[in-house]
Amino acid sequence: AAGVIQSPRHLIKEKRETATLKCYPIPRHDTVYWYQQGPGQDPQFLISFYEKMQSDKGSIPDRFSAQQFSDYHSELNMSSLELGDSALYFCASSQGAIEGDTYEQYFGPGTRLTVT
Amino acid sequence: AQKITQTQPGMFVQEKEAVTLDCTYDTSDQSYGLFWYKQPSSGEMIFLIYQGSYDEQNATEGRYSLNFQKARKSANLVISASQLGDSAMYFCAMRDTGGFKTIFGAGTRLFVKA
Numbered sequence: 604a605a606g607v608i609q610s611p612r613h614l615i616k617e618k619r620e621t622a623t624l625k626c627y628p629i630p631r632h633d634t635v636y637w638y639q640q641g642p643g644q645d646p647q648f649l650i651s652f653y654e655k656m657q658s659d660k661g662s663i664p665d666r667f668s669a670q671q672f673s674d675y676h677s678e679l680n681m682s683s684l685e686l687g688d689s690a691l692y693f694c695a696s697s698q699g700a701i702e703g704d705t706y707e708q709y710f711g712p713g714t715r716l717t718v719t
Numbered sequence: 720a721q722k723i724t725q726t727q728p729g730m731f732v733q734e735k736e737a738v739t740l741d742c743t744y745d746t747s748d749q750s751y752g753l754f755w756y757k758q759p760s761s762g763e764m765i766f767l768i769y770q771g772s773y774d775e776q777n778a779t780e781g782r783y784s785l786n787f788q789k790a791r792k793s794a795n796l797v798i799s800a801s802q803l804g805d806s807a808m809y810f811c812a813m814r815d816t817g818g819f820k821t822i823f824g825a826g827t828r829l830f831v832k833a
Contacts, residue, residue, distance in 0.1 A: 636819065648820045651820070707752075708754075710764035713764075715762070
């Protein structure tokens with residue numbers, strides 16, 4: 604079965620540089636979520652998109668932005684990178700959260716970002 | 720505010736035995752979903768099991784079952800017949816029905832001994 608695809612899998616950037624992470628959801632999934640997991644931490648919700656519109660926002664820094672495109676893939680743009688941005692960034696996808704039901708999220712393999 | 724609490728930072732279990740990983744939650748919402756994920760050392764997050772707040776039956780998926788006690792706000796994961804490959808970090812998570820934000824607990828690291 605097709606899974607969530609994330610690219611790149613590993614990324615090394617220097618402080619103050621920018622980074623773009625890409626996510627390709629499972630076919631027919633219309634909702635994409637982004638999470639940040641620091642070393643030894645639980646995943647923290649950053650932002651989500653449903654049908655190409657932002658559906659919820661968590662603890663995403665102002666330096667980060669994201670969008671979902673017409674083909675449902677999503678990109679997380681990170682500017683002015685800081686050392687503390689070093690983390691594993693997960694994208695997850697699901698069918699849309701419909702009132703009265705809750706779909707499970709399927710996670711991609713993650714992008715490991717290292718800021719030096 | 721929603722909160723997930725996993726009080727066991729680490730657990731040991733003998734191969735072939737059953738183990739229970741604890742999870743309690745707090746929410747003011749009436750309708751929500753509870754999830755368990757497994758994260759091996761390789762880093763990927765693997766969905767294990769889901770329980771809806773209105774589901775009367777406890778969820779089961781193969782060797783995984785969820786002991787859901789709504790009045791106590793607990794959603795413990797039971798793994799039967801543990802295998803060496805079960806050694807991993809396990810996260811309990813929650814999301815409101817119709818919502819998008821999922822919150823995670825701190826996780827429990829499970830070690831399965833041969």
